[in-house]
Amino acid sequence: MTSNNTTATSSNPYGKSVADFLSRVDNFSIIESTLREGEQFANAFFDTAKKIEIAKALDDFGVEYIEITSPAASEQSRQDCVAIASLGLKSKILTHVRCHMDDARIAVETGVDGLDVVIGTSSFLRQFSHGKSMEYITQQAIEVVNYIKSTGLEVRFSSEDSFRSDLVDLLNIYRTVDKLGVNRVGIADTVGCANPRQVYELVRTLRGVVSCDIECHFHNDTGCAIANAYAALEAGATHIDTSVLGIGERNGITPLGGLVARMYTADRDYITGKYKLHKLRDLENLVADAVDIEVPFNNYVTGYCAFTHKAGIHAKAILNNPSTYEILKPEDFGMTRYVSIGHRLTGWNAVKSRTQQLGLELTDDQVKQVTAKIKQMADIKPLGIEAVDHLLREFHAKHTDNHLEQLGRMEVTVHQEAQEHSEQTG
Numbered sequence: 001m002t003s004n005n006t007t008a009t010s011s012n013p014y015g016k017s018v019a020d021f022l023s024r025v026d027n028f029s030i031i032e033s034t035l036r037e038g039e040q041f042a043n044a045f046f047d048t049a050k051k052i053e054i055a056k057a058l059d060d061f062g063v064e065y066i067e068i069t070s071p072a073a074s075e076q077s078r079q080d081c082v083a084i085a086s087l088g089l090k091s092k093i094l095t096h097v098r099c100h101m102d103d104a105r106i107a108v109e110t111g112v113d114g115l116d117v118v119i120g121t122s123s124f125l126r127q128f129s130h131g132k133s134m135e136y137i138t139q140q141a142i143e144v145v146n147y148i149k150s151t152g153l154e155v156r157f158s159s160e161d162s163f164r165s166d167l168v169d170l171l172n173i174y175r176t177v178d179k180l181g182v183n184r185v186g187i188a189d190t191v192g193c194a195n196p197r198q199v200y201e202l203v204r205t206l207r208g209v210v211s212c213d214i215e216c217h218f219h220n221d222t223g224c225a226i227a228n229a230y231a232a233l234e235a236g237a238t239h240i241d242t243s244v245l246g247i248g249e250r251n252g253i254t255p256l257g258g259l260v261a262r263m264y265t266a267d268r269d270y271i272t273g274k275y276k277l278h279k280l281r282d283l284e285n286l287v288a289d290a291v292d293i294e295v296p297f298n299n300y301v302t303g304y305c306a307f308t309h310k311a312g313i314h315a316k317a318i319l320n321n322p323s324t325y326e327i328l329k330p331e332d333f334g335m336t337r338y339v340s341i342g343h344r345l346t347g348w349n350a351v352k353s354r355t356q357q358l359g360l361e362l363t364d365d366q367v368k369q370v371t372a373k374i375k376q377m378a379d380i381k382p383l384g385i386e387a388v389d390h391l392l393r394e395f396h397a398k399h400t401d402n403h404l405e406q407l408g409r410m411e412v413t414v415h416q417e418a419q420e421h422s423e424q425t426g
């Protein structure tokens with residue numbers, strides 16, 4: 001029993017295993033795309049001041065890269081690109097452009113640190129988006145990559161809709177740009193169709209083909225965006241794209257908060273060491289406010305009930321040791337734990353803890369009695385914490401009064417007995 005407990009707390013079963021020699025779960029970078037992919041979210045409109053505020057907050061949080069909208073999108077987008085690139089942030093600034101010389105030329109003039117170049121390689125996109133063959137795409141990629149490299153900027157080449165592209169096409173074009181010296185190649189699950197096993201296999205195959213870094217971008221249409229990012233890192237990817245709250249086209253991409261939560265379970269020291277996790281909530285509130293949405297109730301880490309424990313069995317164990325039902329330590333994220341007791345699923349251990357917080361001394365039997373009362377009342381409707389506290393105080397006062405009355409009666413009896421005794425003994 002004791003040795004099992006020791007094992008459970010001293011090793012991390014969620015971390016990297018020795019068999020995962022390619023894994024980068026404890027050595028990766030975030031390319032934060034709230035100001036690019038996030039601008040493609042239905043509600044998003046960021047004016048210059050808001051972009052700067054968000055860029056500074058992301059930088060302060062500690063993301064390694066900030067990706068911003070193509071300067072080819074509009075004149076204001078270009079000016080914003082210049083403005084953000086000149087802020088002198090610690091995060092490197094990237095802009096995201098089509099695989100086209102015109103876009104690349106405008107982008108290199110903005111002062112960014114690097115360009116993320118993209119072009120669709122799936123038959124859907126080759127037929128219905130840009131209409132180009134793989135031969136044409138390859139030639140275009142060579143020209144654009146060589147040009148960007150000649151400017152000394154960082155360059156990444158990415159295939160859009162990678163998981164619906166032909167594997168041979170993909171590996172050929174990645175091999176070509178790797179030989180040209182790109183910093184990274186990118187895999188994009190543009191429609192959110194991939195599952196973690198497919199991601200693992202593709203990234204692992206690519207890891208054996210290119211020597212440059214590998215960036216991955218996952219849409220969340222089928223709910224796999226975080227799991228896919230994790231699988232990609234396990235297979236040797238080095239960079240993951242995120243956005244705050246996952247905002248992006250349709251229902252978005254891997255959320256920053258969800259990714260750091262996932263990676264924290266793999267290597268807490270690594271994640272707490274490089275990101276200011278306690279700033280996550282403010283960052284999310286900033287972006288939620290900017291795009292006029294609420295942070296979802298079940299959001300990773302910062303959702304209003306992310307650290308609320310309700311059922312009696314959970315509450316008892318949590319109060320003994322929070323690791324029983326928490327994989328994330330709320331304090332590492334500037335959050336606090338809450339044990340909810342005003343409902344019919346509560347138990348006497350949770351109620352006892354509340355009486356202690358309130359400084360009310362009750363025996364275990366008394367706590368059990370008052371717990372029964374709470375459950376009886378909560379069978380009709382849940383009680384707020386004020387109502388529970390009132391009930392506990394009332395119960396305590398009543399108990400204390402009774403207790404005093406009893407004590408009072410005892411004193412009188414003793415006094416009378418003493419008097420009788422002294423009368424008898426004269």
Ligand SMILES: CC(=O)SCCNC(=O)CCNC(=O)[C@H](O)C(C)(C)COP(=O)(O)OP(=O)(O)OC[C@H]1O[C@@H](n2cnc3c(N)ncnc32)[C@H](O)[C@@H]1OP(=O)(O)O
Nearest residue numbers: 070072073074098099100118119120129130131160190249
């Ligand atoms: C999956 C993603 O999220 S990729 C990133 C998406 N980001 C953006 O689209 C940025 C915002 N976009 C824009 O402001 C505009 O679409 C622009 C400025 C890029 C282009 O605008 P327009 O010239 O009016 O073209 P439009 O948007 O209608 O169509 C896209 C054009 O880009 C071409 N294209 C699409 N993808 C690529 C690519 N990856 N590389 C090169 N060309 C591409 C298409 O062939 C089409 O060109 P065409 O008009 O000659 O047929």
Ligand SMILES: O=C(O)CCC(=O)C(=O)O
Nearest residue numbers: 118158160186188190217
């Ligand atoms: O540039 C990339 O890798 C990703 C582009 C994109 O947003 C997507 O394919 O969904």
Ligand SMILES: [Zn+2]
Nearest residue numbers: 037190217248
């Ligand atoms: Zn995307």
